Amino acid sequence: MIIVMKPDHTADELRELVMKMEKLGLKTHISKGERRTIVGLIGDRDILQEIPYTSFAGVESAHPILRPYKLVSREFKEDNTRFQVGPNCEFGGKAIPIIAGPCAVEGREVLEEIADALHELGIPLLRGGAFKPRTSPYSFQGLGEMALKFMSDVRERTGMPVVTEIMDPRDLLLVYKYADVLQIGTRNMQNFRLLTEVGQLDKPVILKRGMSATIKEFLMSAEYIMSRGNGKVILCERGIRTFETETRNTLDLSAVPLLKQLTHLPVIVDPSHALGRVDLIPAMTLAAVAAGADGLMIEVHVRPHEALSDGAQSLTPEGMANLIERLRPVAKAVGRELL
Amino acid sequence: MIIVMKPDHTADELRELVMKMEKLGLKTHISKGERRTIVGLIGDRDILQEIPYTSFAGVESAHPILRPYKLVSREFKEDNTRFQVGPNCEFGGKAIPIIAGPCAVEGREVLEEIADALHELGIPLLRGGAFKPRTSPYSFQGLGEMALKFMSDVRERTGMPVVTEIMDPRDLLLVYKYADVLQIGTRNMQNFRLLTEVGQLDKPVILKRGMSATIKEFLMSAEYIMSRGNGKVILCERGIRTFETETRNTLDLSAVPLLKQLTHLPVIVDPSHALGRVDLIPAMTLAAVAAGADGLMIEVHVRPHEALSDGAQSLTPEGMANLIERLRPVAKAVGRELL
Amino acid sequence: MIIVMKPDHTADELRELVMKMEKLGLKTHISKGERRTIVGLIGDRDILQEIPYTSFAGVESAHPILRPYKLVSREFKEDNTRFQVGPNCEFGGKAIPIIAGPCAVEGREVLEEIADALHELGIPLLRGGAFKPRTSPYSFQGLGEMALKFMSDVRERTGMPVVTEIMDPRDLLLVYKYADVLQIGTRNMQNFRLLTEVGQLDKPVILKRGMSATIKEFLMSAEYIMSRGNGKVILCERGIRTFETETRNTLDLSAVPLLKQLTHLPVIVDPSHALGRVDLIPAMTLAAVAAGADGLMIEVHVRPHEALSDGAQSLTPEGMANLIERLRPVAKAVGRELL
Amino acid sequence: MIIVMKPDHTADELRELVMKMEKLGLKTHISKGERRTIVGLIGDRDILQEIPYTSFAGVESAHPILRPYKLVSREFKEDNTRFQVGPNCEFGGKAIPIIAGPCAVEGREVLEEIADALHELGIPLLRGGAFKPRTSPYSFQGLGEMALKFMSDVRERTGMPVVTEIMDPRDLLLVYKYADVLQIGTRNMQNFRLLTEVGQLDKPVILKRGMSATIKEFLMSAEYIMSRGNGKVILCERGIRTFETETRNTLDLSAVPLLKQLTHLPVIVDPSHALGRVDLIPAMTLAAVAAGADGLMIEVHVRPHEALSDGAQSLTPEGMANLIERLRPVAKAVGRELL
Incomplete structure (x- = not known):
């Protein structure tokens, strides 16, 4: 100092x-x-x-001269952190896993329809919201435990591990019971109690960057989780708030190489929430991989215009299939591969 | 639409x-x-x-053509919302209540020292943190229930109602038991579960503006509370994040007349957290009152350099006394008075 | 370092x-x-x-440890810089001058109508744009020299010194010839060639803060002017860009006490451009004076809805008269007076 | 409307x-x-x-319902705008030209050294600043016409067309005489007089995005140039100001696909100024190409620590050679090639 x-x-x-x-x-x-x-x-x-x-x-x-985080820093641990999710999926390695699925789980059938389409495309991980943080109290807030059950049934059938958001420390056991990976949303990046709780679990946590958070704050929130013993933290860049109104947020891809320099944790990118519009997602997904992303999280829905939340940013399975085709050569060009 | x-x-x-x-x-x-x-x-x-x-x-x-909030809007309810806190303090009226106290309750004696000094100055409400949301997991996190007890003892003796922050839905009953006014901090403005919970209480809630929140988002969070039945919401402008680094945040005083036009709820200002440095607090407190603030929230500590959190922004009781002297004529000049 | x-x-x-x-x-x-x-x-x-x-x-x-500016700093010169504009108006003293007038000069008659109304209200200084920086190439760009002549004729008749913006180094002699105070607009705060040029004049310069400029950058631009010999620089806070869309920009009043601590130069406030809507101007003007502003710059038009630029933010002369009535007691409450 | x-x-x-x-x-x-x-x-x-x-x-x-720009929009002209710079370099086509060189021209010898190294690498275009917009009046402001002469001599010898910034309408003829492409810097994106002037030339103009400009404002500035007759406008994303302090600015790569949807003009990316640090440049350059950039502008210096401006962000020729090796497969993967 x-x-x-x-x-x-x-x-x-x-x-x-x-x-x-x-x-x-x-x-x-x-x-x-x-x-x-x-x-x-x-x-x-x-x-x-x-x-x-x-x-x-x-x-x-x-x-201050020193950065305030320890456990998450490359100085503390030089090698990339790597860990498995399910039998076939690794985070932090050469292969890039894709997490895909609807913003919110809206019902058993539509979830199955989406999951089957993704499974067929070889997508390794399924995402879906059971508890939805919505700006308006009058918006659809998610199906809760029922959604978790639907996802767990889908996992049974397809073998796809499931990723879902936790919003409230009181839901910890419930979400833990059903999910393979817990997600902390952008609005909860500094919900320190929630971070402390997931820090005591033995399952991976995707920590989404707060939409106005600096990289230092982002890493301090990861430090909260690691300081309680859970080293399986996946950092997720999902767009920051800027003055631009053509897109919902601004995807900050420079966060990817910057984070990979500062920390040993895997860094993934969610272009769907950052952009809020489907037409720009393919180009920015290619760019994310070129920038060094260790994973991708992308919203897919079979009928986007019927989605109860965030339909405007959802790819169709066809759009996703097309994107995968374009992603493969880019991944290869930077020495990576799709999982 | x-x-x-x-x-x-x-x-x-x-x-x-x-x-x-x-x-x-x-x-x-x-x-x-x-x-x-x-x-x-x-x-x-x-x-x-x-x-x-x-x-x-x-x-x-x-x-969209219509604003998305209802219950909090002036269209829905034209007259200012007014309510009592304790026997002598009203929010939403002509008189401006001041809430003062330390950032965090650090111990029984120092709290009593501060509270006595404030009581002597005629400050009507005492603030103090029992649970502190801190960016670093290694920082002082508050004394928890012990702090709540200290504050409640001080209230017993001085009659000052107490204001304290709640961070976790699991602390609801505990905080409700001791506090007269519950505060939702800036990082929890969109912790929708917490909003829903305090929306079911019958005690006033101070809702602090998220540090990157728009006015619309701020009012939507107040709508969460009101939609559950609790109409005693106090909106608190506490600074927004900008590019400026000379101050911690930027106090957005235009939020005061803007909010008072859009909503019937009382609007108070916390210059301490916005500025993060004590030297600018007096001028900006005068400005807050001139802009139409319905209340003030100011950090005061007897020995700022010993404070365990936010010492750099705490006034001493002498500084507070001096500020009150300067505030009175400004309040009068805009047709208001200090409570 | x-x-x-x-x-x-x-x-x-x-x-x-x-x-x-x-x-x-x-x-x-x-x-x-x-x-x-x-x-x-x-x-x-x-x-x-x-x-x-x-x-x-x-x-x-x-x-870096030291701040990068010298001549503009309080360390370099402890006392407030004070200077005259015209025979009756001083900047930097106890009295607060108001600069008022239309955004753009639209014609001789409407200018005279506005100026006469302002003169009658005792407003000491007249503003009016001859060259207008407009976002669109298809918008009204100002009347140029004709506007300067109209203003200079009004000065002849009323004695009001005139303030006008300069956008281009090639207009220097022209604007110098007619104006009493030259203004550098927000988009030109870092037009370093223009700063260098006005730095060689012997007339006061109002430097508007860039809409995304930090205080340090703002002072460095003032340093450009002073480093060329012109010490009569008036700093003008006119709103910064934030995420808020209810107002055009966000008036940063904390810039006022902060600047007054860092520099000896007078600091004025332009609420009109910051807010972009007339209804919030009175409250924020009161707040500006309470915060310590050394002057005010306010747009006034006799028929705002006919204004060729920025009509939505123009007070009528009646609105201005009303505002002055409310300003006087606030100025007095903080030990100042209106000029 | x-x-x-x-x-x-x-x-x-x-x-x-x-x-x-x-x-x-x-x-x-x-x-x-x-x-x-x-x-x-x-x-x-x-x-x-x-x-x-x-x-x-x-x-x-x-x-407003319609976007305010016309000539620059895809609606007005559906096909990509393509034009030549020098005999061998095209903008707007499948091949991606790289513009490289020092931030400022510091002397004949060092420029020659840099240019020769770049020429050997096959870089088609040379950049170098003759007039430098510097935040501090005490910083190196560029060598002016001498720098232009040095660059034009280098062009004579190597055949590389030269790109240089113009800051002042009074330098128009001078810069026009020596440069092949004129550049408008980020601080001058809304210097409307300068835009109007370069709009009357018959040489290509690189327009850098203002560091806090929205896409709409950026396109309106391009519209200024096109409305005067010059259709050879190259849009350059160079980073926007955000809260992040680890990098100088934040490279907004989503601007690339967004702009390419809204306009027919070529869009290039300058990662050097955006990041302000050399270590992140390779990853972000790969990402820029994957996102669809039509060109790149990269600072290169033979001895970065001796650079008189922006040394911290300059690649060495070796770093550049290495980057080109990594770029080729990424360009190919997205159906492009390096020029």
Whole structure:
């Protein structure tokens, strides 16, 4: 931590600051420049982060030097984290798994129809929402446990592991019972209680980036999960809020190589929620793979215009089949392959 | 809802769209312009909001005409919502209540010290965090129930009603038992389960604006609470995220007159979290009152540099006393008064 | 400047960095922590700013300690800058001047009508656009020199000094000839050639904040003007771009106390362009004065719905008269007065 | 244009609105819903855009239906615009040209060194700044005409056409004389006078997206150029400002397929300025090509740490050679090739 003193600070103020910092177990280095005096602080990262430096008299500003996350960082663990989901699907390896399915599970039949189409295309993982975070209290909120049962029945039949969102710590056991991978949605990226809970499970967690979160905040939320013992965290870029209104959000693909440099965790991309419109999804999915994505999450529906949520961004199975054809050569061109 | 057809749509596409919309109980008006055909839809707002228009063949874009909230709107209820907190404090009236206290309750003695100082200044309401949403899992997370007890003891002695944050639906009964006003923090503005829960209580709820939320989203979250029956919602502007780094967030005071035009609910301002630095708080508090704020929420600590969270933005009781002196004439100048 | 070395940097890389920095005349201080080695650099600010630190091998990041502006800073000049415009109007003093008038000058008669109404209200300064920066090439672009003549005739008759925007260095002499105060619009805040040109004039310049500019960038643009010799710079907060769509931009009033702390230059507020809708202007103008604004810039038109640009945000003279009545007590409450 | 009336508008207000609109030559369609009355307006786009609807009594809001640009739109011209630069390089075709070179021309020798290295790699176009828009007035501002001469000498020798930025309408003839392609920088995207000037030239113009510009604003700026007769406009995505601080800006690759849908103009990508750090450039360049970019603009310097501007984001020629090797298969995978 670097503390910059005000130009008019007094010797007493500097002395008191140094004394208090050393009392907290920190080492201090004072460096007097022409225009500013600077105090470097060395010591335990957690202590360093907690001190309200600018409330000390004479302090102008404080500049952290170290990144605040540990367990998720490449410094802490150099090799890519890899783990299995179901018998045939690995995250963090050379092969790129695709997670596909409807935004929300709307009924048994339509789910089966979608899942069968995806299974036929060789898609390894099925997604579907049982609990839906909706901006309006009057919108469809999901079928709850019934949706979970439908998905688990589909898994039985097709062998596809299922991915579903958890919104409330009270649903933990329920969702855990049915799902293979739990998802934390963008609006819950900083629902710290929920992060703490899924951090105690032994199943993988997809953590979606908050729609206005910085990369540092995103990684701090992953740190919450890892700090409780669950190392199977999958980071998911799903678009950030910008001024643009032609698309729902702006897919930040530079997050992919950046995250892969900062962390050992797998990084996947959800172009569907980022764009909110189906026509741009193919090009951006190709780009995601070229940027180094370790996985993809894509909404597919058999009849998008009948979808109870997010129909405008759903590919049809035909659209998905077509996209896969275009994806294969791009994956190969960057030394990867589709799972 | 206004649907704009693509320039090259077919007659069949238009016919099918109209048929499906009418099947859903909506009335349609077709209007053919030189460059575009437009379909107006009239009917139930909840149905109108749910349809994925752009997934219909031939549709270019869809433009909602009505705002999506009802119960919170001025159209629904013209007069300001007013309600009491404790025997002496009203929200929504001419007098402006101030809520003050530490960011987090750190211990019995320091809380009492702060509360006594505030009580002496005539501050009507005490705030203090028992459960703290912290970006880092390694930061102080609050004293939990112990903090709630300390606050409730202080209330016993001083008569000051207490305001505290709830982060988790599982804490509902606990927080309800001790608090007079429950607060939903900025990171939970779209924690829809939590909103639904506090919507079933009979105590007032302070809903803080999400740090990247639009006014529409903010009001939709208030609608969640009201739709469950709790009409005592206090909206709190607490700063939005912008590119500026000199302050923690950017206090959006234009939200105050804008919200007061759109909704009948009281609107308060928290300059402390918005700015994150104590030196700008006085000027912005004066401005908040001039802009029409119905209340203020300000962090005060007896020894800011010892605070376990957010010390850099805490006023001392002396600073608070000084601010109150400056606030009175401004409140009077805009036809208001401090409570 | 603080340089943070990568955890795996080599001794050679560190040595080479230090050598090159010292060759550039900078002093270096090396400080080895547990996790990182840090190099402090002391020396000429302009040299420090120009070095591409992270392109040196072994360097992780570079953190500037000093703010990059000089002449505009309070450190450089402690007292408020004050100067006259015309015989009766001062910027930077206790009294708050109001600049009012139409967005664009649309014709001689309508300008005279507006100016007379404003003059009668005691408004000291007249604004009006002769050259209009319009998003669309097909929109009204201003009357050019004719508009300047109309304004100068009005000044002759009423004594009101005139404020007008300059968009192009080639118009410099023309605008200089007619205007009392030159304005640089939000889209030209970083038109560095234009800044350099007005920096050589002896007339005051209103510099509008870029709609996505940080405070640092805003002050650097003012530094451009001052570095060429013109110290009569008036900073104008006019709203920043945010996600909100209910208003055109978001008026950032915290910029007012923040700027007044960082710089000695006068800071004024333009609520009209920030909000883009007339109904919120009164409340936000009161708030601007409460926040410490040194001046106001407000659009007024006699028949807003006939305005050729920005009619939706123009007050009528009656609205302006009403606003002035409400402003006086607020100004007094914060120890100021309207000019 | 769709006008929504306030719920409490009077019949007189509606009548007056309709009368005035028809007087302006517009056709009106009134549609009365349960909750709102709506007025559809049909007529000349330029007239529709200019009216300050919300300043009419009784009007709540106005919603444009048509996009405001014409000449740049796919509706106006369906086929991709293609044109030559120099004898061997085409924009808008299947082959992807790369523009490479230093941020600023720093001297004859270093430019030659860079250009020779690029020429050897087969890079078709050379970029280099003669006039540099710098945030600080104390930073290196470019060598001006001397730089232009150096570049033109290099062209003589290598045959590489040169691309350089123009900042000031007064430099028009000078830059026109030396450059093959003129570039408008991000800070000048809405320098409407400059746009108007380059719109009168017969040489291609690279228009960089403003760092906070929407796609609509970007296209409106291109419309400025085309409306003056110059149809050779190349749109360049170069990163937008977001909250992220790990990268300088955020490269918005979804702009590529979006722009290619909305306009017939070629769209290129500059990853160097977007990212501001060299390590992420390769991955994002691959992604840009996968997303459909029609060209690339990349900074290359022989000794990045000696660069007088933007060294931190410059590839070395070796880095560039390596990137080209990785780019070829990705281009092929999406049916393109490097020029």
